[in-house]
Amino acid sequence: MKTQAQFPSYRIRLLHDVWRILVLPTISCYAFLRLADVPLGWLSPLCYSCFLVAWGYAKGIYYDRIHASRAAEMNARMVPRAKGRLPGNVDVLFKMMKAFRTSYVLDVYRELFEEHQSSVLNLRILWKDQIITMDEAHAKFVLSTGFEHFWRGRAQKERMETFLGQGIFNRDDDMWKMHRSFTRPFFARERISDFDTFERHTSRALAILSTHSFSTHPIEVQDLFARFSLDAASSFLFGATLDTLSHPLPLPSSTSSPTTASATPLPTTQSDATASAFRTFTAGFESAQRIATTRARLGHYFWPLAELFEDKSLAAQRDIRRWLDPLVERALAERCVVEGEEKAGEEEEERKTFLQHLVDSTEDKTLIRDQLLNVLLASRDTTACLLTFTTYLLALHPDVMVRLRTEVLDRCGSSRTPTWDDVRAMKYLRAVLNETLRLFPPVPLNVRESRAAPCTLPRPAHPYTGDTGAPYYMPPETVIMYFPLLIQRDPVLWGPDADAFDPDRWIDPARLAKFTGNPMMFTPFSAGPRICLGQNYALNEVSFFLVRLLQRFDGVSLAPDAQPAESRPPAEWKARPGRQAHERVWPAAAITLFVKGGLWVRFHQAP
Ligand code: HEM
Numbered sequence: 001m002k003t004q005a006q007f008p009s010y011r012i013r014l015l016h017d018v019w020r021i022l023v024l025p026t027i028s029c030y031a032f033l034r035l036a037d038v039p040l041g042w043l044s045p046l047c048y049s050c051f052l053v054a055w056g057y058a059k060g061i062y063y064d065r066i067h068a069s070r071a072a073e074m075n076a077r078m079v080p081r082a083k084g085r086l087p088g089n090v091d092v093l094f095k096m097m098k099a100f101r102t103s104y105v106l107d108v109y110r111e112l113f114e115e116h117q118s119s120v121l122n123l124r125i126l127w128k129d130q131i132i133t134m135d136e137a138h139a140k141f142v143l144s145t146g147f148e149h150f151w152r153g154r155a156q157k158e159r160m161e162t163f164l165g166q167g168i169f170n171r172d173d174d175m176w177k178m179h180r181s182f183t184r185p186f187f188a189r190e191r192i193s194d195f196d197t198f199e200r201h202t203s204r205a206l207a208i209l210s211t212h213s214f215s216t217h218p219i220e221v222q223d224l225f226a227r228f229s230l231d232a233a234s235s236f237l238f239g240a241t242l243d244t245l246s247h248p249l250p251l252p253s254s255t256s257s258p259t260t261a262s263a264t265p266l267p268t269t270q271s272d273a274t275a276s277a278f279r280t281f282t283a284g285f286e287s288a289q290r291i292a293t294t295r296a297r298l299g300h301y302f303w304p305l306a307e308l309f310e311d312k313s314l315a316a317q318r319d320i321r322r323w324l325d326p327l328v329e330r331a332l333a334e335r336c337v338v339e340g341e342e343k344a345g346e347e348e349e350e351r352k353t354f355l356q357h358l359v360d361s362t363e364d365k366t367l368i369r370d371q372l373l374n375v376l377l378a379s380r381d382t383t384a385c386l387l388t389f390t391t392y393l394l395a396l397h398p399d400v401m402v403r404l405r406t407e408v409l410d411r412c413g414s415s416r417t418p419t420w421d422d423v424r425a426m427k428y429l430r431a432v433l434n435e436t437l438r439l440f441p442p443v444p445l446n447v448r449e450s451r452a453a454p455c456t457l458p459r460p461a462h463p464y465t466g467d468t469g470a471p472y473y474m475p476p477e478t479v480i481m482y483f484p485l486l487i488q489r490d491p492v493l494w495g496p497d498a499d500a501f502d503p504d505r506w507i508d509p510a511r512l513a514k515f516t517g518n519p520m521m522f523t524p525f526s527a528g529p530r531i532c533l534g535q536n537y538a539l540n541e542v543s544f545f546l547v548r549l550l551q552r553f554d555g556v557s558l559a560p561d562a563q564p565a566e567s568r569p570p571a572e573w574k575a576r577p578g579r580q581a582h583e584r585v586w587p588a589a590a591i592t593l594f595v596k597g598g599l600w601v602r603f604h605q606a607p
């Protein structure tokens, strides 16, 4: 493994952009005014402004022509443009900014598709092409059949560079391939079904739930699940138990409402230095995710302006490294010792943590740290999100709760530790998880960028306009956003009850056939060469946890009394289409999906 060159600073890129956008027209304008013999007196600022606008339009027309002729050569048509009311579609931009604060998750996009009666659109905000699609034919092309035409892209990498660095999420091509082929074997069956580790962390989490349920206190489980999943992942990855479950939990209706999966409150107990470095790590980890989300929302041109004098991610990066670096250094040092001794046997190889596995292949500290952090990010909030929304849906559907509990008790009894075979045998459990992942995919939207050569997007599968026309032209070096959440709730694909939580759709053969005939309509773990590596690990962990939970508790209900007021679903949602009319919590999207203000519930202990 080798270190790749650092990504150039966003400030340099911004300068380059300013040069491109302003300097050339300015010089041209000056030359034009001189040549045309226009006196450069009081009129020139006006002339200059007009010239700039005309330049922008001319450039737009020029590029439109080029793209139109390329599209014609490829027998493709242009993606329909979002029709805003103001120049540069700035009204669409403002609407989206507002929607992030007030609307149901992704509803603003659903509305745009509906308004334009098209499953693919070019938002074209500030004259910059940006494709959004809710068509499963396009998702399939981007992720799988047309994989080579796309990459994560420079814009995304730039936003994440100080956080994810050279890890698997933040790289393409050779570096990504290297990470992928190297990480993959680690997810072998023996390792991902390490039920002893699951048991250790599960019993801690359940002990906390039990304490609360005795006193019928409401408890915030999103935060609890985030800690559970972080503790389990850290055992799996570093072999170190972080034990975040031992820190104090948030209090009901506390004034600080979490904005990510777990805004872990900084506890004041425990004084030892590692614990405090770890708490700073968690805070840094969360703050880095928030910064990445804000940058994505501000967009490619505006976020570098907002951070012109201060790279906001550096503080988070420092806190992350303070805790992670010593861990990596220790592993590297220990490796040297082992090397002196005999070569490790196969069994020992099997017991190695991901960190030990990494230090065997490279001495590059940065690379090891970045990769650890990437896999930690991949695993923590996604797994916690699945547990959170399963709990939410079980609270809304007591009948499903009863049926699932019956399956658990029939198979494992009320106290036996579940095995891998048990988990595989429980079909209803898997149906409940699939149905939760369908309605609340932990990664609800995702982004790619087309490479330097233009290509075409296949004809939409979605019959929005009864579309039977030509494929669409995909402009080069352009962002494309797709929405698993919208695809997985599309009535055209799933039928009129698409918004309803009904695990039976995964059991009834006639309904299941719809999905087996078109697997792209359900991709919570993505698809193609970059499909999730941790899928089975996550499903094992969550299944194990739920079996243990249902052995002990026979009921769960929402605790709206504890929900922070500003995180209750707004009244105007009641009149809107889809799930939002009935939703009892506020699902929101950062890098992953989460419940605004946390999920407050009461569990009922089984007699
Ligand atoms: C319910 C839980 C999970 C869900 C829904 C989920 C979903 C996803 C999705 C949608 C992607 C694709 C992201 C993209 O390409 O932009 C992904 C990638 C990935 N996931 Fe997961 N994930 C989960 C749990 C895990 C866990 C527990 C691990 C590891 C312990 C993990 C490791 C990875 C890795 C390493 C990648 C990157 C693969 C690549 O880029 O080649 N995931 N996951």
Ligand SMILES: *[C@@H]1O[C@H](CO)[C@@H](O)[C@H](O)[C@H]1NC(C)=O
Pocket (backbone or CB within 6 Å): 427, 430, 431, 434, 506, 507
């Ligand atoms: C759940 O979804 C997966 C696809 O991710 C599918 O292969 C499996 O058959 C489904 N199982 C059940 C029981 O719903």
